[in-house]
Amino acid sequence: MGIFQMTKTVLRNLAGGPATRQYPAVPARSCSLTRGHIVFDPSSCRSCSLCVKRCPCEAIRLDKEAKVWEIDRMRCIACGDCVEGCPFGSLTMEQSYHPPVTEHVVERYTITYVKPERPAKKPAEESTKEEGVGESA
Amino acid sequence: MPERIIVPFGPQHPVLPEPIHIDLVLEDENVVDAIPSIGYIHRGLEQLVQKREYTEYVYVAERICGICSFIHALCYCQGVEHIMKIEVPDRARYLRTIWSEYSRIHSHLLWLGLFADGMGFENLFMRSWQLRESVLDVLEDTTGGRVIQGSCKVGGVRRDIGQEKLDEIHRSLDLFDQQCRGLGDVFLNDDTVKYRLKGLGVISKDEAYDLGAAGPTARGSGVAMDHRETGYAAYGDLGFKPVVETTGDCYARCAVRVKEVYASIDLIRRAIEEMPEGPIDVKVKGTPDGEYFSRAEQPRGEVIHYLKGDGSKHLARARIRTPTLANIPPLVKMLPGIQLADVPIVVLSIDPCIGCMER
Numbered sequence: 001m002g003i004f005q006m007t008k009t010v011l012r013n014l015a016g017g018p019a020t021r022q023y024p025a026v027p028a029r030s031c032s033l034t035r036g037h038i039v040f041d042p043s044s045c046r047s048c049s050l051c052v053k054r055c056p057c058e059a060i061r062l063d064k065e066a067k068v069w070e071i072d073r074m075r076c077i078a079c080g081d082c083v084e085g086c087p088f089g090s091l092t093m094e095q096s097y098h099p100p101v102t103e104h105v106v107e108r109y110t111i112t113y114v115k116p117e118r119p120a121k122k123p124a125e126e127s128t129k130e131e132g133v134g135e136s137a
Numbered sequence: 138m139p140e141r142i143i144v145p146f147g148p149q150h151p152v153l154p155e156p157i158h159i160d161l162v163l164e165d166e167n168v169v170d171a172i173p174s175i176g177y178i179h180r181g182l183e184q185l186v187q188k189r190e191y192t193e194y195v196y197v198a199e200r201i202c203g204i205c206s207f208i209h210a211l212c213y214c215q216g217v218e219h220i221m222k223i224e225v226p227d228r229a230r231y232l233r234t235i236w237s238e239y240s241r242i243h244s245h246l247l248w249l250g251l252f253a254d255g256m257g258f259e260n261l262f263m264r265s266w267q268l269r270e271s272v273l274d275v276l277e278d279t280t281g282g283r284v285i286q287g288s289c290k291v292g293g294v295r296r297d298i299g300q301e302k303l304d305e306i307h308r309s310l311d312l313f314d315q316q317c318r319g320l321g322d323v324f325l326n327d328d329t330v331k332y333r334l335k336g337l338g339v340i341s342k343d344e345a346y347d348l349g350a351a352g353p354t355a356r357g358s359g360v361a362m363d364h365r366e367t368g369y370a371a372y373g374d375l376g377f378k379p380v381v382e383t384t385g386d387c388y389a390r391c392a393v394r395v396k397e398v399y400a401s402i403d404l405i406r407r408a409i410e411e412m413p414e415g416p417i418d419v420k421v422k423g424t425p426d427g428e429y430f431s432r433a434e435q436p437r438g439e440v441i442h443y444l445k446g447d448g449s450k451h452l453a454r455a456r457i458r459t460p461t462l463a464n465i466p467p468l469v470k471m472l473p474g475i476q477l478a479d480v481p482i483v484v485l486s487i488d489p490c491i492g493c494m495e496r
Contacts, residue, residue, distance in 0.1 A: 005322060019267045
């Protein structure tokens with residue numbers, strides 16, 4: 001008959017310990033694809049502003065003249081579109097989630113990339129840039 | 138004749154995860170009429186289509202609902218692809234099917250848990266959600282997001298699943314199937330559940346059809362309507378038969394969902410076995426110009442995205458008809474004649490997703 005159907009499962013669960021983990025004392029489960037938060041590398045950014053164009057929620061701002069790159073973590077939805085679109089690998093997706101904050105702060109980075117002055121490298125760079133721009137259009 | 142009183146049900150109620158308000162007209166303990174009112178969490182997402190580019194709106198479409206997120210994105214992408222005459226690669230169609238079915242399983246397990254909680258069967262609630270966690274783990278491993286997958290895009294999908302991972306999922310399905318059947322057995326055969334659900338909130342086949350019921354609410358009454366039969370994504374290749382029950386009560390709607398979980402596991406298994414090789418997306422050029430009614434089967438029923446493009450990079454109009462909205466008239470029909478204490482269970486039995494409904 002249909003009574004005590006759950007007994008076996010209940011006994012197994014009693015012996016098996018909790019199914020959840022004590023986050024944040026124990027880190028959350030993540031895998032190689034987990035979209036946690038965006039990390040910016042100011043030393044390789046060439047201010048092409050593709051990330052700004054691709055961002056669907058206008059979380060990224062770039063001031064080309066002042067060489068300032070900003071991200072608003074409260075707007076960012078960690079979709080990873082900017083990471084896919086960055087032709088220079090300046091943006092990466094980290095697996096850990098961004099810690100909660102109590103104040104609305106826009107993270108600001110000063111771009112430290114300096115264009116190399118070796119003339120031999122110049123044409124190669126330009127061609128990669130053009131390719132990147134072509135993809136976005 | 139007893140005096141009639143009106144008892145407000147919701148918008149804040151222990152069984153409701155989201156706000157809907159129903160005025161229940163009672164005679165003693167019996168419901169004689171129900172007047173629903175909606176509009177608590179309208180967000181204006183349809184209007185947003187004019188401000189976001191058509192490729193960016195996928196993210197918005199995905200956030201209409203936290204449970205059927207992938208299928209909303211899929212339905213939207215299908216619509217835009219049809220307008221722009223884009224042929225999606227086979228592998229992308231199969232991947233979309235796998236993720237859709239995983240979304241369906243996780244939605245049904247979530248609902249089964251909530252339903253058990255509504256009945257007061259706490260152990261069953263926790264067991265359902267424990268199983269759901271393993272589905273979310275697979276979704277995270279393959280897409281990077283537990284609930285918001287972000288994997289569908291106009292022209293295909295953004296991520297591929299490697300053969301190794303596919304084999305791993307295929308192997309894990311056997312154990313998962315066994316666990317789900319153990320859980321489903323309780324829902325279908327346990328006396329406590331049967332006493333609580335049988336003969337409650339009955340709606341006949343004709344009434345369900347006339348009132349435009351969708352999804353498990355319609356199929357629980359014997360209306361064999363499932364949009365997957367039309368063969369969008371890879372359902373046409375895999376072949377699909379809708380799960381139908383005939384009694385039209387809460388137990389039938391519960392049984393449809395339990396059996397749909399089994400059917401989804403079977404679909405995923407076959408999709409992995411028949412997965413074709415090849416690219417996962419095509420390059421999208423141009424802008425949508427034209428209109429289309431895109432339809433897909435969500436866990437709760439059929440969703441319709443009406444999309445209209447005017448040749449610019451923003452769509453001119455998006456109109457979304459979600460299954461919960463279609464299921465409100467049948468709900469109003471189910472409520473009269475039952476007791477006040479049964480109202481939470483009957484309201485839950487249509488699986489109301491108010492976030493979807495009000496967009």
